[in-house]
Amino acid sequence: MVGARAWVLCRLVAVAAFVAVPRVALAGLDPSHAQADVRAAAEERGYPFCSNPRTPLSMHARDLCPQAAEIPGCTGFARACGEQDLERLAWMNKLLRAIAAVVPDFLKTLFRDLWRVIFWVFVGGLVLAILVPAVRALGRARRDPAPPPGDREEKAPPVETLPEGIGEEDLLDLADSHARRGDNAAALQLYLAASLRALDRRGAVRLAKDRTNGEYLRSCAEESTRPDLREIVREVDRVQFGHAPAGGDAVARTARLAAGIVRFLPVLLLVLGLPAVLGCGGFELPKPGDDPAGDELFRDLLRKQGVQVVSLAYSLDSLPLPAQSDDDGDETPALVIDVERTPLDDDTRAHLSAWVHAGGVLVLAGQPSLWPGDLGAEADGASSHGVTARPLSDEPGGEKLEHAELAIPEALRFTGSSARVAWYDDETTYAAEASVGDGHVLGIATDELMTNAGLSRPGNAAALVAILTNANRATFQVARPEDGISPPSSPVATMVRAGLGPALGHALVAAVLLFVAAGVRLSRPRPVPPPERRAFAEHVEAVGALYARTRSAPHALAAYARFAEERLRARMPRGAGDVAAFLAARSGLSVEACHRLWTRATGAASLGEPKGRPAGDELVVLGELAAACAAALAQDK
């Protein structure tokens, strides 16, 4: 209990000390001309959020619609708000917010990043589809400088000497050059070759020297391409084998068909991609300041107020901790984060908390539930829209209060000690200041006052400036939307961070399967082992059965011994004559065993030799000899 009281006392002292510090930084922020600054910035920059806002209005902008009529000259925004079914949209907004509150952060991050990845992959693909042919064409033009017009056509290489691995685009170019030269027959061949090369690359046909044009046509897996390929093949065959004249029209038509086959993918991408990018109802690039919920005016206001606005040199996750003492006179800039605009992940929240504890001054705006948890801020409800803000003043009690009107009545409260900076008419807190460790947090319940529309309402700019004076800094760092996510350490980490880890794994598995299914056949061909010859096996079995029926085991052994001798002698070194010794050396058996085996085998009687009856061990000996021979001959494989 005593400890808790001491802790509360310490916090109060710290707040009082912060409030009582010298007001050197207040020279910049002055609520009295804040509204004039906002008006001047809007006029200078010509922000269209009032006259011609971006439609459809964003969810955040729709929240600000109640203010639209209160902003002088903001007819466009008011009209855009009027065109929307505000009641339904308000209900939808609430629903979406509720869903957003329920959905875990990692899922939000996943969906957002997934969308970004898809979008940028698509954009990248589109750019590549356009750039690659252009760059290759440029490369070719640089590599092969254009010959003088007189001998340009004679330089086209003959089709019989095409280099290996020439691409389909190069083949098309080559065909065009032959067509220009008037060598239409060769041009037709090259158009066909380019088409087949492209289809082979897409896996629709398999190029092989023994395949005929008809076989390519019948095996083409792209049904939509087959009619075009058929026309090309018909024309080529007519000219090559039918010796029909190749007319210019036929060549032009073939060229068009071949180009359609070769450039199928880029064209498909363009056809599919353009409507997706441009949208069915037209596409308009976002312009600066066209979003009523944007923060352009807020940044301009700070500059007009004379304070320094700097960008972050680091992500919020890796922000250097402020120095313990500012002996050199440099003060750490106040860090302004609109959590509605700059989502914070868990690591970033933890680091921000440490940064504040180390002495940083943090201005947080937006839903308190999204702030670092250990700051002790909670969301609270408010019943009024009017807000009174108290600026920081050198003379306690002498400050001039500023009044603002808000569209979104949301309040906050700190669980620990804090000093109220702005409050609603119902006395709930709109903005408060709390000491955390060696630093301070200036919390604002909503970011409405930082939006273009929110600042444009008369009185609101002064109230915001009044609130910001409590940060007691002359330099502000304003976080950008992308600053809230800590940077990944590697491309793979990027994918994993975006929630694409499982997808990456699936892609790898798919790549392996694709390789096994399609890539393997593109590898160097290996000699196919001959199929098992059943007939030969049956022949051997039949011979064996014949020997068994005729009780010819001695003959089988003698025949096998002759076969083995022939095989072994073929492998013996020059001058060697002892087959058994060679067999022993190669098979690993002892020399004695091999001699015994060999003597027995070669001594067996063959058919027709009157050498007596079977001894009964022939098959055993044959088996042992076969095993020894197999071991001996296996070394040669």
Next chain:
Amino acid sequence: MDSTDPTGFQRTYARMKEQMARVVVGQDALVEGALVAVLARGHVLIEGAPGLGKTLVARALGVVSGCVFKRIQFTPDLMPSDITGSSVYSRETGAFSFVPGPIFAQLLLADEINRAPAKTQSALLEAMQDHQVTVDGTSRPVPSPFVVVATQNPVESHGTYPLPEAQLDRFLFKLTVGDPPVEVERTIVRHHAEGFDPTDLGALQAASSPQEIVAMQRVAQGVRVDEAVIAYMVELVRRTRDDKAIELGASPRASIALMKAAQVVAASDGRAFVTPDDVKPMAAAVLRHRLMLHPDAQLQGVTADERIEDILRSVPVPRLAA
């Protein structure tokens, strides 16, 4: 008659094929092979187990082509004169008069040709090669067109006389008939259940006439064959002579046969020129009976069709740019 150009040829060919398909179910390759052989002035040997429609194809071909059709059932006691005909003494005139045998037909079905001895089989040789028959020192021409469709059963080897190589070489094609797929077999049985009688081909109509067949043969003969395609065909045939698994490769007559068959295929597609695509499908039918496999290869179960398939894969198709 409109078969004097490739387009007319294509129409008549399609009509004949369509008529054949009315009675022969699921044997497209066999039907096509028989038609091509007829139009290429060739003879065809059909090999297959009993009951697969060999004879039916030949009979249907006789009706559809409009040619005079005769059939000889080859047996071990069949004599050459039973085929060619012989001179018979006439008591009334006191002179010998020639009674022509069944070989004097336009479409001759030699059923189970390997059941007759070599001497009898050879009676066909002169007619097949020179389109004439010599009896008692007098040569008599056979009608035109003249096509021999022979059948043989590969499984029953007892009491048969394998055709000599010289005789085999006279056949343009050797077509093999395999078991039909289950769906086709069901269709065949369904047709019989609905009253189809293979002995009654009255439902078939002649889609051409002997004169039209001769005209089509002339059109096919006039189909252009490019030098590159000739080189391709010759290379295919020559590779059979270099193959280690083949003891005796195909003769130049095979190259000619391949060209004739390809010409018909091209004309049946309405073209006046041959492409390699017309050659490849005919290669197996033209070459398989002209190859004598090495005994070792036979022992290992290698078939002529496998070797032909490998040769087809090893010979590049003529193409200026690939």
